[in-house]
Amino acid sequence: xxxxxxxxxxxxxxxxxxxxxxxxxxxxxxxxxxxxxxxxxxxxxxxxxxxxxxxxxxxxxxxxxxxxxxxxxxxxxxxxxxxxxxxxxxxxxxxxxxxxxxxxxxxxxxxxxxxxxxxxxxxxxxxxxxxxxxxxxxxxxxxxxxxxxxxxxxxxxxxxxxxxxxxxxxxxxxxxxxxxxxxxxxxxxxxxxxxxxxxxxxxxxxxxxxxxxxxxxxxxxxxxxxxxxxxxxxxxxxxxxxxxxxxxxxxxxxxxxxxxxxxxxxxxx
Amino acid sequence: xxxxxxxxxxxxxxxxxxxxxxxxxxxxxxxxxxxxxxxxxxxxxxxxxxxxxxxxxxxxxxxxxxxxxxxxxxxxxxxxxxxxxxxxxxxxxxxxxxxxxxxxxxxxxxxxxxxxxxxxxxxxxxxxxxxxxxxxxxxxxxxxxxxxxxxxxxxxxxxx
Numbered sequence: 001x002x003x004x005x006x007x008x009x010x011x012x013x014x015x016x017x018x019x020x021x022x023x024x025x026x027x028x029x030x031x032x033x034x035x036x037x038x039x040x041x042x043x044x045x046x047x048x049x050x051x052x053x054x055x056x057x058x059x060x061x062x063x064x065x066x067x068x069x070x071x072x073x074x075x076x077x078x079x080x081x082x083x084x085x086x087x088x089x090x091x092x093x094x095x096x097x098x099x100x101x102x103x104x105x106x107x108x109x110x111x112x113x114x115x116x117x118x119x120x121x122x123x124x125x126x127x128x129x130x131x132x133x134x135x136x137x138x139x140x141x142x143x144x145x146x147x148x149x150x151x152x153x154x155x156x157x158x159x160x161x162x163x164x165x166x167x168x169x170x171x172x173x174x175x176x177x178x179x180x181x182x183x184x185x186x187x188x189x190x191x192x193x194x195x196x197x198x199x200x201x202x203x204x205x206x207x208x209x210x211x212x213x214x215x216x217x218x219x220x221x222x223x224x225x226x227x228x229x230x231x232x233x234x235x236x237x238x239x240x241x242x243x244x245x246x247x248x249x250x251x252x253x254x255x256x257x258x259x260x261x262x263x264x265x266x267x268x269x
Numbered sequence: 270x271x272x273x274x275x276x277x278x279x280x281x282x283x284x285x286x287x288x289x290x291x292x293x294x295x296x297x298x299x300x301x302x303x304x305x306x307x308x309x310x311x312x313x314x315x316x317x318x319x320x321x322x323x324x325x326x327x328x329x330x331x332x333x334x335x336x337x338x339x340x341x342x343x344x345x346x347x348x349x350x351x352x353x354x355x356x357x358x359x360x361x362x363x364x365x366x367x368x369x370x371x372x373x374x375x376x377x378x379x380x381x382x383x384x385x386x387x388x389x390x391x392x393x394x395x396x397x398x399x400x401x402x403x404x405x406x407x408x409x410x411x412x413x414x415x416x417x418x419x420x421x422x423x424x425x426x427x428x429x
Contacts, residue, residue: 038356094298094301094356095300095301097356098304098353101353101354129301129302137296138297140293141290141293142290143293144289145287145290146290148286149283149287149365151370212373215373216367219367219369221364222298225356225359225360226356232402233409254379254380
């Protein structure tokens, strides 16, 4: 499994290459940052185009799907550059999304030097807004609230919140030798087992509600929403690919929970 | 429009949990600190619109349509005002109207096959999903028309 961090550029690089190369490199950095952190394809393409045009590119071709950005630019003096960027994992870090967006806007307005933009990008990559306990709190709140939201009791909410802690641990611990689909199945299987156990020991009351609360965390909501935006915006290819991915993830989640329910013989419905 | 005390209690519980749930998801997806309030407010108002239309009309598809229309306009509006990408507000707001319960039962009864219950849960789930899609696309049409009009009156802003 390829480590996604290797796609990031090394920390201090004495960049060689023409001006066109350098312009395209920062444009791709921004595009990658947007795409990784939950932007739709249209926004990514517009941002890359704006950045390149600001630095004087005469002709720009951008092609983006959820896992690849491919750009060619031509400068008025005849130099040109073609680069691509493979996107491995989606991070959904909305603060970084906003910072990249602000950066691309600033580039368009002020045209800072390429080194300065580079510095900014490096800073955004290391941006951390919330300490770990607040994110953990987010998992707990989300699962607990939605178990109650969909009709569970307070005890169901507490069980869902406890399971959410385990899910947080799964998300934080980077397991390289698992692929993403297998990991999703494993997480849903484990949380399904835990939900059944919670009901068995008498902590939770309704198995369904606990499971629904925890499923809400796993549902690939942002990528599904972006897929809809892509489809409606005319980027049919990117939208279709994302929808297929989201559906496969949903099936994996269903398999995980179904296995758990089958094993521990939950009575639901 | 008659609602019993029990239903009213359910609505209040759903409104409160929609706030905490939205905040939870905002933290999970690292919504910027200064946008957290607006995201939570969006989650509350979106689910309030959903509950209101559900009480008045009763049809899940219409409620989903109205609330997702509201949600998309809300997030586009605050995106313009606060100079942030709309998705930062859109995503947390969308969470309370995701038909999680129906989706779960649909998949559950597909796997443990029970045709009657499958249809019972699949129909509203599909219509809610359709309602959300139509609502969001309707809102995007409205927004693009408004943008087009406002661009005619203002100077053309290159860096939007």
